[in-house]
Amino acid sequence: MLEDTGPEDTGPGDTRLTAPATVGDLRERVREFLAAHDPASMPPLEFLRARFDAGLAWVHYPPGLGGLGLPRAMQSAVDAGFAVAGAPANNPERIGIGLGMAAPTILAFGSDEQKRRWLRPLWTGEEVWCQLFSEPGAGSDLAGLATRAVHIPDSHDSDSTGLDSTGLDSAGPDGAGPDSAGQWEVTGQKVWTSMAHQARWGLLLARTDPDVPKHQGLTYFACDMTVAGVEVRPLRQITGEAEFNEVFLSGAVVPDSDRIGAVGEGWRVAQGTLMNERVSIGGGALPREGGMIGSAARTWREHPELHTPGLHDRLLRLWADAEVARLSGERLRQQLAAGQPGPEGSAAKLVFARLNQEISAFEVELAGADGLRYEYWGLRRPETVSFYGRDAGYRYLRARGNSIEGGTSEILRNIIAERVLGLPSEPRVDTRVPWKDLPR
Amino acid sequence: MSQGASRDMPSLLYSEAEDDLRAAVRSLLDDRGGWPSVLARTETDEPYDTGLWRALAADVGCAGLLIPEDQGGAGASYREAAVVAEEVGRAVAPVPYLGSAVVATAALLEAADTTLLENLAAGTATVALAVPFAAGPPAAWPSVDGALSGVRVVAPHRADPAGQARLTGTVASVADALPAGVLLVPADGVPAGLYAVDRAAPGLTVAPVVSLDMTRQLADLRLDDVPARCVVSGEAAVRAVQAALLAGAAMLAAEQLGSAQRCLDMTVSYLKERHQFARQVGSFQALKHRLADVWVAITQARAAARYAAACLASGDPDTPVAVALAKASCSEAALLAAQECVQLHGGIGFTWEHPAHLFLKRAKSSSIGFGTPDWHRAALGELAGLKAAGGPR
Numbered sequence: 001m002l003e004d005t006g007p008e009d010t011g012p013g014d015t016r017l018t019a020p021a022t023v024g025d026l027r028e029r030v031r032e033f034l035a036a037h038d039p040a041s042m043p044p045l046e047f048l049r050a051r052f053d054a055g056l057a058w059v060h061y062p063p064g065l066g067g068l069g070l071p072r073a074m075q076s077a078v079d080a081g082f083a084v085a086g087a088p089a090n091n092p093e094r095i096g097i098g099l100g101m102a103a104p105t106i107l108a109f110g111s112d113e114q115k116r117r118w119l120r121p122l123w124t125g126e127e128v129w130c131q132l133f134s135e136p137g138a139g140s141d142l143a144g145l146a147t148r149a150v151h152i153p154d155s156h157d158s159d160s161t162g163l164d165s166t167g168l169d170s171a172g173p174d175g176a177g178p179d180s181a182g183q184w185e186v187t188g189q190k191v192w193t194s195m196a197h198q199a200r201w202g203l204l205l206a207r208t209d210p211d212v213p214k215h216q217g218l219t220y221f222a223c224d225m226t227v228a229g230v231e232v233r234p235l236r237q238i239t240g241e242a243e244f245n246e247v248f249l250s251g252a253v254v255p256d257s258d259r260i261g262a263v264g265e266g267w268r269v270a271q272g273t274l275m276n277e278r279v280s281i282g283g284g285a286l287p288r289e290g291g292m293i294g295s296a297a298r299t300w301r302e303h304p305e306l307h308t309p310g311l312h313d314r315l316l317r318l319w320a321d322a323e324v325a326r327l328s329g330e331r332l333r334q335q336l337a338a339g340q341p342g343p344e345g346s347a348a349k350l351v352f353a354r355l356n357q358e359i360s361a362f363e364v365e366l367a368g369a370d371g372l373r374y375e376y377w378g379l380r381r382p383e384t385v386s387f388y389g390r391d392a393g394y395r396y397l398r399a400r401g402n403s404i405e406g407g408t409s410e411i412l413r414n415i416i417a418e419r420v421l422g423l424p425s426e427p428r429v430d431t432r433v434p435w436k437d438l439p440r
Numbered sequence: 441m442s443q444g445a446s447r448d449m450p451s452l453l454y455s456e457a458e459d460d461l462r463a464a465v466r467s468l469l470d471d472r473g474g475w476p477s478v479l480a481r482t483e484t485d486e487p488y489d490t491g492l493w494r495a496l497a498a499d500v501g502c503a504g505l506l507i508p509e510d511q512g513g514a515g516a517s518y519r520e521a522a523v524v525a526e527e528v529g530r531a532v533a534p535v536p537y538l539g540s541a542v543v544a545t546a547a548l549l550e551a552a553d554t555t556l557l558e559n560l561a562a563g564t565a566t567v568a569l570a571v572p573f574a575a576g577p578p579a580a581w582p583s584v585d586g587a588l589s590g591v592r593v594v595a596p597h598r599a600d601p602a603g604q605a606r607l608t609g610t611v612a613s614v615a616d617a618l619p620a621g622v623l624l625v626p627a628d629g630v631p632a633g634l635y636a637v638d639r640a641a642p643g644l645t646v647a648p649v650v651s652l653d654m655t656r657q658l659a660d661l662r663l664d665d666v667p668a669r670c671v672v673s674g675e676a677a678v679r680a681v682q683a684a685l686l687a688g689a690a691m692l693a694a695e696q697l698g699s700a701q702r703c704l705d706m707t708v709s710y711l712k713e714r715h716q717f718a719r720q721v722g723s724f725q726a727l728k729h730r731l732a733d734v735w736v737a738i739t740q741a742r743a744a745a746r747y748a749a750a751c752l753a754s755g756d757p758d759t760p761v762a763v764a765l766a767k768a769s770c771s772e773a774a775l776l777a778a779q780e781c782v783q784l785h786g787g788i789g790f791t792w793e794h795p796a797h798l799f800l801k802r803a804k805s806s807s808i809g810f811g812t813p814d815w816h817r818a819a820l821g822e823l824a825g826l827k828a829a830g831g832p833r
Contacts, residue, residue, distance in 0.1 A: 297824070297826060300826055301825060301826070304829030304830070305829075307828045307829045307830070309828065312821070312826075312828040313814075313817075315826060316817040316818065316820060316821050316826065317817060319820060319824060319826060320764075320765055320768050320769065320816075320817050320820055321740075321769075323761075323765055324740050324741070324743060324744045324765055324769045325740060327452065327743040327744055327746075327747050327765070328739060328740050328742075328743035328744075330449045330452060330743070331452040331453070331742070331743040331746065334449075334451060334452055334453055335453065338453060340453070344739050347735070347736040347739040347740070350732075350736055351736060351740060410729070412732075413728065413729040413732035413733070414725065414728065414729075414732075416732040416735055416736070417722075417728035417729065417731055417732045418728070420732075420735060421704075421708050421728075421731055421732070421735060422708070422712070423708065423711060423712065423720075423722040423723065423728050423731065424712070424719075424720050424722055424723040425723060426723055426724075426725055427719070427723070
């Protein structure tokens with residue numbers, strides 16, 4: 001049920017949503033919008049909604065869904081125009097999963113109704129999204145996950161699968177479309193869920209058919225995090241704080257209208273989400289010394305009494321590697337802008353993890369006696385994820401997660417070896433057997 | 441330290457024209473026999489392939505890439521020159537492209553020596569800068585303990601024509617001097633300057649050295665009262681040598697990038713063919729991960745090499761930082777790729793008949809050429825304001 005994601009008909013005579021041809025026209029469009037919507041006097045949420053409706057949220061999205069169908073590269077002109085005017089922001093750090101993963105997935109695989117229902121409050125920050133993928137028993141082997149979603153047909157519908165037959169209830173106001181029917185009862189445990197305690201929606205991958213090989217029996221849903229049967233508990237990590245959560249699903253009900261993509265197509269939809277996750281981790285232009293190396297270099301300059309020849313050698317290696325990684329990120333962005341997307345994003349994520357770990361380890365050692373102290377072990381619930389915040393000890397501990405989260409460095413090396421270099425995969429024993437028969 | 445941070449980033453991609461140039465150079469280098477002919481040549485009296493060099497220099501026009509059109513060159517930039525260097529490295533080609541078309545040309549462009557430049561562009565002259573291959577930028581010259589030049593200007597003979605000087609001294613381990621018709625010699629004395637010495641001049645000895653890298657055989661130079669012409673002297677000469685070493689380090693980095701990519705390509709294809717334990721050995725995760733790391737190192741090095749070429753091309757003030765980054769990262773990527781190429785080929789990779797050793801020797805030698813990675817990181821420490829306080833504790 002892949003829907004057409006092309007530009008939508010905005011009705012005859014609606015010239016406001018026709019695309020400006022040039023960056024200059026686009027800047028003019030922003031000026032006109034700002035003239036009609038005073039950011040200083042309008043309530044921030046009203047302003048953000050109006051900006052979305054004017055197609056100035058993400059210009060590469062289709063008209064009617066916050067965009068104008070323009071090239072992604074033109075977005076920076078819009079953002080700059082709003083920033084200069086001091087316009088309210090949608091707090092992208094808080095809604096990163098929504099912007100980076102949920103939105104592209106909904107755009108690519110959601111129904112028209114789902115796009116209209118979810119994208120606007122996602123972008124304005126009214127509704128936070130989280131990702132319900134990993135499980136205690138399914139980390140790197142995500143496709144082996146065990147959370148079950150069982151279909152419950154509508155009471156008058158005797159067909160137990162019921163999904164492609166005719167005569168189903170027509171979709172309600174929030175329905176996914178004519179092929180949606182009944183609801184799903186979800187049971188299982190998810191883990192490493194950032195923002196689950198703030199989220200309205202979760203991107204849920206669940207097993208709908210245990211009798212087929214593991215990749216084929218998965219289905220993708222949006223799970224309402226406020227319904228009965230969804231319990232969120234903080235998951236404390238080695239830094240002492242709880243950025244993440246465990247989510248326990250006990251018969252939580254998901255209407256079939258909140259299914260994204262066809263039944264059994266969940267793996268393909270999830271691949272799209274994960275691809276966007278790696279793009280967003282590799283992204284973000286930084287100035288020289290803009291990443292973790294910046295604080296190490298500052299400490300070095302401010303504390304000559306801490307210098308040793310061995311630390312100097314390590315610092316210079318790390319500085320050079322960090323600067324080359326930054327150039328590599330610039331090159332990746334140029335490739336994307338030129339329409340030549342390459343596989344270099346996987347390299348960026350690997351290098352980012354290694355450098356963060358080595359630089360923060362260096363910082364703790366450079367601090368000497370102060371490196372023996374730690375700011376605070378008490379359980380905190382941070383609003384946003386920070387790799388660079390607080391003291392060197394925190395950065396050292398937090399960076400250990402960089403080579404685990406969003407695909408371990410080992411899995412990334414497999415992906416590079418197989419998809420980039422074309423090397424054969426290890427012999428597999430798990431891809432042709434029904435999921436229920438796999439050893440676990 | 442803020443240089444290069446706030447300005448617009450130059451393009452780090454390859455243009456269509458650069459891709460076309462690459463294809464032309466690669467096709468010539470492949471047609472001329474590839475590595476088997478390089479390997480065979482290493483044990484002959486002519487380790488440099490002068491026929492191949494003529495074709496590359498004059499027919500494809502690589503000798504005059506950097507020389508302006510009004511002096512007979514192609515008027516291209518270091519971006520294009522770097523692409524040729526990548527291909528030369530990929531083929532471990534025994535040609536003096538780096539020494540003549542890059543290093544000597546950069547010095548002569550800075551010194552504005554029209555005559556030699558026109559001959560270089562026409563492919564009728566091959567020139568080498570007489571500095572030790574291991575010398576890294578910035579140039580330690582004139583005279584920091586004779587590190588760069590052991591040559592002095594001595595008194596002219598009574599019968600010498602006006603303007604002719606005489607040089608005496610030695611320079612060890614010079615790259616690309618063997619096939620050169622003219623040597624550019626930095627000499628201390630009065631005036632300290634850059635001197636042109638004809639290869640046939642009396643008193644000049646160019647002695648081949650048994651070199652770690654026989655695809656770029658070095659030579660020891662001895663000058664005994666040799667007649668020479670002063671090309672440029674004083675501060676301008678220092679600038680010329682400085683420009684030559686910077687360009688040399690950056691284009692050598694591009695060579696290393698090309699040879700690293702070739703080592704990776706060779707190893708990947710071998711690991712798909714080779715079977716052990718009834719499997720392609722390339723399906724073993726322990727080997728796949730090592731090749732993934734090589735690929736990652738190359739993607740990083742490529743960005744640095746492109747940035748250095750772009751900075752040189754536009755005369756960017758960030759050039760010294762860019763060149764140091766490129767030389768350090770490309771040297772290490774090339775070494776990693778060549779060492780993994782030998783190891784992952786197993787026994788065959790350790791034999792003389794397999795090309796892996798050509799790449800290993802060139803990678804190791806080139807990692808020392810125009811400054812080791814360590815040398816360049818130390819330079820970054822100065823440039824980025826990250827010096828070490830005091831001596832060792």
